[in-house]
Amino acid sequence: MQTPDPVAVRAFLEDRHVELAAGIAEFGAREIGTLAEPADDAAARAQARHILEVLGRADWFAPIGDQDLRACCLIREALAAASPLADAVFALQALGSLPIVLAGTAQVKERWLPAVRAGRAMAAFAMTEPDAGSDVASLAATARRDGPDYILRGTKTLISNAGIADFYTVFASTDAARGRRGISCFVVPADAAGLRFVGPQVLSAPHPLGEIAFTDCRVPAACRVGDEGEGYRLGLATLDRLRATVAAAACGMAARALEEALAHALGRRQFGKPLAEFQLIQEKLARMAIELAAARLLVYRAAWEADRGGSAGGAGSAGGAARVTLEAAMAKAFATEAAQRIVDAGVQILGGRGVLASHPVDRLYRSVRALRIYEGTTEIQHLIVAGQLIRAAEAARAAAAGAAGSNP
Numbered sequence: 469m470q471t472p473d474p475v476a477v478r479a480f481l482e483d484r485h486v487e488l489a490a491g492i493a494e495f496g497a498r499e500i501g502t503l504a505e506p507a508d509d510a511a512a513r514a515q516a517r518h519i520l521e522v523l524g525r526a527d528w529f530a531p532i533g534d535q536d537l538r539a540c541c542l543i544r545e546a547l548a549a550a551s552p553l554a555d556a557v558f559a560l561q562a563l564g565s566l567p568i569v570l571a572g573t574a575q576v577k578e579r580w581l582p583a584v585r586a587g588r589a590m591a592a593f594a595m596t597e598p599d600a601g602s603d604v605a606s607l608a609a610t611a612r613r614d615g616p617d618y619i620l621r622g623t624k625t626l627i628s629n630a631g632i633a634d635f636y637t638v639f640a641s642t643d644a645a646r647g648r649r650g651i652s653c654f655v656v657p658a659d660a661a662g663l664r665f666v667g668p669q670v671l672s673a674p675h676p677l678g679e680i681a682f683t684d685c686r687v688p689a690a691c692r693v694g695d696e697g698e699g700y701r702l703g704l705a706t707l708d709r710l711r712a713t714v715a716a717a718a719c720g721m722a723a724r725a726l727e728e729a730l731a732h733a734l735g736r737r738q739f740g741k742p743l744a745e746f747q748l749i750q751e752k753l754a755r756m757a758i759e760l761a762a763a764r765l766l767v768y769r770a771a772w773e774a775d776r777g778g779s780a781g782g783a784g785s786a787g788g789a790a791r792v793t794l795e796a797a798m799a800k801a802f803a804t805e806a807a808q809r810i811v812d813a814g815v816q817i818l819g820g821r822g823v824l825a826s827h828p829v830d831r832l833y834r835s836v837r838a839l840r841i842y843e844g845t846t847e848i849q850h851l852i853v854a855g856q857l858i859r860a861a862e863a864a865r866a867a868a869a870g871a872a873g874s875n876p
């Protein structure tokens with residue numbers, strides 16, 4: 469079985485995707501899977517920059533600018549199976565640059581997008597704050613207009629690529645009185661005066677993360693992405709579109725765990741026969757495969773829906789972005805939770821070897837956990853799904869009541 473497995477979701481793909489899936493699977497195994505797991509955070513940061521260059525040289529970032537979400541999903545699946553760190557590098561190039569793709573001025577696009585695609589510039593997405601996590605709209609960072617510039621103040625925490633990015637796509641309030649409608653988006657070069665890398669926040673899995681602070685950081689007004697007050701909608705549109713790719717990464721990790729578990733179950737003998745002959749092991753393998761197949765269908769359904777222009781379930785748009793709110797939330801919630809169970813079962817089938825830090829399933833176990841948290845926790849995805857259902861049901865009831873009222 470190939471990871472990503474285009475056969476499993478063929479109905480949602482075009483021929484070029486099938487070709488791309490084979491290419492990225494081969495590339496991932498050859499160029500990325502062979503890299504040793506970094507020994508510490510400093511080594512992870514260095515390896516992330518190396519991976520950026522490798523992916524850029526091979527033009528794997530192209531589908532981000534092209535807004536080919538199915539291609540992004542296939543790439544994330546393959547990279548996540550080979551190296552969750554490589555997946556994070558791809559994910560952040562997308563997250564940090566998609567707002568520019570959607571709403572940047574020609575000048576901002578020209579400055580950053582070719583460099584992002586070539587792997588010469590590393591992107592970051594700075595939304596979360598110490599007191600604004602799931603409740604993004606409560607963010608406290610400010611951007612005050614001062615003549616031709618804005619002056620940014622505030623702190624962003626849990627920011628991937630903090631300290632190694634070349635630019636940050638930052639969300640800050642330009643009009644606190646307007647709440648979420650007062651949030652705007654800015655692209656801030658990492659070397660801007662007044663922008664400081666506070667320090668790393670170290671995870672158990674390799675993933676460059678950290679805190680940044682803005683102290684009277686002056687940026688030209690041309691760094692704003694979208695109109696004033698459009699930042700919140702632009703941020704949500706970006707997250708909506710890329711959420712399916714988080715789910716795809718979860719599938720990649722799950723697929724790798726299944727592959728490792730299957731190989732081990734066939735090779736490892738206990739009680740005189742291979743583990744694979746024990747029905748309790750078979751039951752685990754079967755559950756892993758079923759959940760992975762179901763997750764993949766949700767992922768590529770959401771990506772297909774986004775690529776064809778969004779569904780009726782996703783209301784509104786920002787910067788021309790199609791919204792696939794419902795499908796993407798379902799895919800992320802299900803795939804990331806399923807991947808956690810699948811990876812855990814993989815570790816169990818590996819037995820003691822599965823918890824050795826040097827084993828790929830142990831790295832998956834440490835890596836998969838964060839997927840249920842970032843870009844909207846599972847709980848927030850459930851709230852999104854329920855909210856969409858309730859709104860649709862209320863609209864249907866109102867329409868029915870209206871129709872009944874207009875009957876002669």
Ligand SMILES: Cc1cc2nc3c(=O)[nH]c(=O)nc-3n(C[C@H](O)[C@H](O)[C@H](O)COP(=O)(O)OP(=O)(O)OC[C@H]3O[C@@H](n4cnc5c(N)ncnc54)[C@H](O)[C@@H]3O)c2cc1C
Nearest residue numbers: 593594595596601602626627628838841842843844845847
């Ligand atoms: C590895 C990693 C990388 C990240 N990278 C980035 C990045 O690059 N850029 C960025 O901006 N952020 C990033 N984040 C931050 C991430 O987006 C936040 O951690 C996430 O949105 C949750 O916010 P929080 O951690 O403050 O948790 P909280 O919002 O404090 O939530 C804590 C718990 O309460 C639950 N909860 C919150 N509100 C509700 C509710 N209304 N109903 C029910 N339950 C609720 C949550 O689901 C969660 O279980 C990253 C996080 C991690 C772990």
